[in-house]
Amino acid sequence: MWKVLWFVVLIGSVNLDGLAQAKLSGANHPKGCEENNRILEAANEEAGNSIVLLIGYNGRLDKNRDMRSRRLYSASAYLTDYLGVRTKDAVVTGKSDISKPDFGLIEIYIKGRLYSSIWANPGYDIGLGSCDSLESDDAASRRKRALLYPWRFKRT
Amino acid sequence: MRRDSQGLAPAAGQPSREQLCNDKIARLFGGVGADVATNLDYKIVLGKNLGKTIDRSDHLYKDGVFHIYTDTEGSFDKDVPLYVPNGAKFRKPAKRPHGEYQDFSGEWKNEFVFNLSGQYKGVSIFFVHVAGTYGGKHGGAYLGKEFINSLGHLTRNQNADKTATQIGFIGGLAGEGRGEALRHTHVVVKVKGVRTDPRKVFCGF
Numbered sequence: 001m002w003k004v005l006w007f008v009v010l011i012g013s014v015n016l017d018g019l020a021q022a023k024l025s026g027a028n029h030p031k032g033c034e035e036n037n038r039i040l041e042a043a044n045e046e047a048g049n050s051i052v053l054l055i056g057y058n059g060r061l062d063k064n065r066d067m068r069s070r071r072l073y074s075a076s077a078y079l080t081d082y083l084g085v086r087t088k089d090a091v092v093t094g095k096s097d098i099s100k101p102d103f104g105l106i107e108i109y110i111k112g113r114l115y116s117s118i119w120a121n122p123g124y125d126i127g128l129g130s131c132d133s134l135e136s137d138d139a140a141s142r143r144k145r146a147l148l149y150p151w152r153f154k155r156t
Numbered sequence: 157m158r159r160d161s162q163g164l165a166p167a168a169g170q171p172s173r174e175q176l177c178n179d180k181i182a183r184l185f186g187g188v189g190a191d192v193a194t195n196l197d198y199k200i201v202l203g204k205n206l207g208k209t210i211d212r213s214d215h216l217y218k219d220g221v222f223h224i225y226t227d228t229e230g231s232f233d234k235d236v237p238l239y240v241p242n243g244a245k246f247r248k249p250a251k252r253p254h255g256e257y258q259d260f261s262g263e264w265k266n267e268f269v270f271n272l273s274g275q276y277k278g279v280s281i282f283f284v285h286v287a288g289t290y291g292g293k294h295g296g297a298y299l300g301k302e303f304i305n306s307l308g309h310l311t312r313n314q315n316a317d318k319t320a321t322q323i324g325f326i327g328g329l330a331g332e333g334r335g336e337a338l339r340h341t342h343v344v345v346k347v348k349g350v351r352t353d354p355r356k357v358f359c360g361f
Contacts, residue, residue, distance in 0.1 A: 034337035121262030136282040136344045
């Protein structure tokens with residue numbers, strides 16, 4: 001319940017300067033695994049003891065209407081289970097019913113301000129974690145990859 | 157200069173053990189100016205923080221990975237050769253027709269694998285984001301004996317001392333350095349099939 005309240009409070013106080021800054025950056029397109037990792041790591045550092053709020057949007061071209069949930073899961077798990085730099089309580093996720101015109105989107109809010117955004121290709125997960133191929137995995141890296149995308153890996 | 161893995165700055169004028177190791181790896185796999193990160197990595201988000209570093213050990217040595225940059229700023233407009241030591245053997249991809257592929261985020265990348273020999277026998281190297289390649293949907297499918305630079309010109313092997321073989325340039329598909337990540341190649345190091353800290357493999361950490 002308190003997570004929902006956090007969502008309402010923080011969304012209600014989104015700072016327009018942040019939105020304008022994000023638009024000015026011209027960054028409204030998918031960037032890739034290496035960039036996504038850095039954005040979340042920098043957000044974690046920026047947030048310090050504050051909560052990181054992630055809001056997921058589907059893109060209009062996402063055929064699976066719940067891609068936003070998968071992407072939110074991966075982004076949250078990257079900070080909690082994969083890197084282990086945040087407790088699950090320190091990352092709050094929320095789904096928006098608004099569809100973005102082109103790409104799926106996760107907005108990252110810190111202290112009520114839009115910090116950065118991660119865009120996703122229609123119908124695809126967001127790239128995070130190891131930015132290499134499954135072929136390069138060993139058992140340990142495969143287990144870590146599965147933390148981010150459990151729907152892609154059978155439990156062993 | 158990056159700090160060492162304990163976060164301690166080396167004594168004035170003294171590079172840390174980790175920095176010396178990074179430099180050794182850079183000389184082994186990269187041309188003049190190449191810069192390697194095994195632990196602390198550049199922190200760039202939306203063009204800010206240029207030159208600042210952040211602990212990225214989970215992405216790097218703990219995952220058996222190093223990043224090799226075109227220079228200390230990861231300049232996107234520099235074509236810096238990427239090498240394998242002489243004697244390395246190219247390994248064909250097991251599940252793909254060539255090096256280029258699209259991953260499950262829809263991102264196009266390439267990856268080329270070499271098995272090393274001599275003192276590094278048993279070590280395999282996976283180069284991800286290699287430039288200077290050709291073919292495929294995005295020009296990343298094959299390695300040549302000549303290399304297409306960022307101006308679209310063919311260039312020859314630039315290694316004068318013949319101790320290594322050029323395979324391309326640093327920073328290809330998905331590592332071109334036009335976003336928050338700087339121009340780099342992501343390199344996975346495996347020993348007998350297990351991802352291994354590159355500092356251990358090349359510097360005996």
